[in-house]
Amino acid sequence: MITTILKWIVKITINVFFKRFKVNNKDIIPKEGPMVVVANHPNTLMDPATVGVTLRQKPHFLGKATLFESKFGNWLWSSLRGIPIYRRQDSKTGKVNNDDVFAACYKKLEEKGSILIFPEGVSIQERKLQDIKTGAARIALGAERKNGYKLGVKILVMGLNYSDPTRFRSDLLINVAPLINVKDYYQLHQEDEYAAVRALTAAIEDALKAQMIDIETKEEDLLLTQIDEVYQSRLLKDLGWKATDQNQFIATKGFKEALHHFNHKKSEQVHDLRVKLDSYFNNLGQLQLKDDLFEDSKHKRSILSDGIFRFLYLVLGFPIYLYGLINNYIPYIIPSKLAQAVTKEEVYYAPIKMFSGLLTFTIFYTLQIVLMQVFGGLWWLTLIYAISLPLSAFFTLKYWQRILDTKDHWSLFSRFYQKDKLLHQLIAQRQEIITLLDAAKAEYLLEGAEE
DSSP, X not given: OHHHHHHHHHHHHHHHHOSXXXXXXXXXXXXXXXXXXXXXXXXXXXHHHHHHHHSSSOOEEEEXXXXXXXXXHHHHHHHTTEEEEOOGGGOSSSOOOOHHHHHHHHHHHHTTOEEEEOTTOSOOOSSSOOOOOSHHHHHHHHHHHHTTTOSXXXXXXXXXXXXXXXXXXXXXXXXXXXXXXXXXXXXXXXXXXXXXXXXXXXXXXXXXXXXXXXOSOHHHHHHHHHHHHHHHHHHHHHHTOOOOHHHHHHHHHHHHHHHHHHHHHOHHHHHHHHHHHHHHHHHHHHHTOOTTHHHHOOSHHHHHHHHHHHHHHXXXXXXXXXHHHHHHHHHHHHHHHHHHHHOSOGGXXXXXXXXXXXHHHHHHHXXXXXXXXXXXXXXXXXXXXXXXXXXXXXXXXXXXXXXXXXXXHHHHHHHXXXXXXXXXXXXXHHHHHHHHHHHHHXXXXXXXXXX
């Protein structure tokens, strides 16, 4: 009962927390098990929450045993269908025995349940798949062997892709891979248990990497981010693609593959691009401008007309913004302050903000609605007020972002008329980078066609 209620609460909260929450290939997800679900783990407690609401079943999940140490923690995580897993790094002796854990997982799979596992074993906010453990493969193959390889266990692989793991109203794209049939490893498992575990683990790793952006180094991550900012929208337009989450994901994967290709064949060309991009973004930082300002606003007239439109929007929308700010500021700001007070580790910011925000908005909205009814005395007025609270909250967020965007646009407009040398240097730098990327794209596509 508690998991059903929590699932709906978390589902609503997640759809509020994320600006866009998209699941690709959702039809692949089975309605029932036996199934082992594996996913990458970039965002601590947010990951089991987002995967859990995506699945059609109520999954059991493996969590580190330290979560279950206190009486409250044991009650909470057990109520949420958690199964403690003992890790070597948490053991004082460096030795662990998870036989009971494996037995519990076998039982859940035999009951056509699902087990959620994050095989990296740690949560790190990087666009990189950490070394994955063999636990998922061992559990799936062990359950099949225990049941004469007639259980029919499937492995469902999900790639979690956050635009910004810690920020409210950011984006989350979950990619679902085709199911892996554990029975396909039946023959190998009978001949060589360890070889089968390694082979299945490798298949899981390959599937995970295909559903996420997996980047080797922080330097490569920075370069890829810069290319995305400058060139992704242009590429999508050239291809005739809409700027959907999936198309943006495909474009970024394509950039990564192209970078890998050029790093091996023309590393000097990549180095030259890296230097030019670093210089360009450093100059952007000096002027406190963003790259997207140059995307469509290339002429003074378009910058001026766009700025006038934005100014009118701000003037007309200010009363609604003020209303939303007064009614929503306190429950909005408390979760951010709480997250910063509770921990200095950014990986915990998002779940703390999300779940504490659920609490603060529920309390404040309830109190505000009750007070409106007590002092207003009109049920229809109270109803209108209740509906206006979340609507005004979303408008206020959008309005504040428009304020920041307008500030950037007017800063760019004023610099045009001041004939700022650095600004004109920026425009020339950006065009040079676009030209280089256009040439690299043509070369990459030509070499791909020849192969």
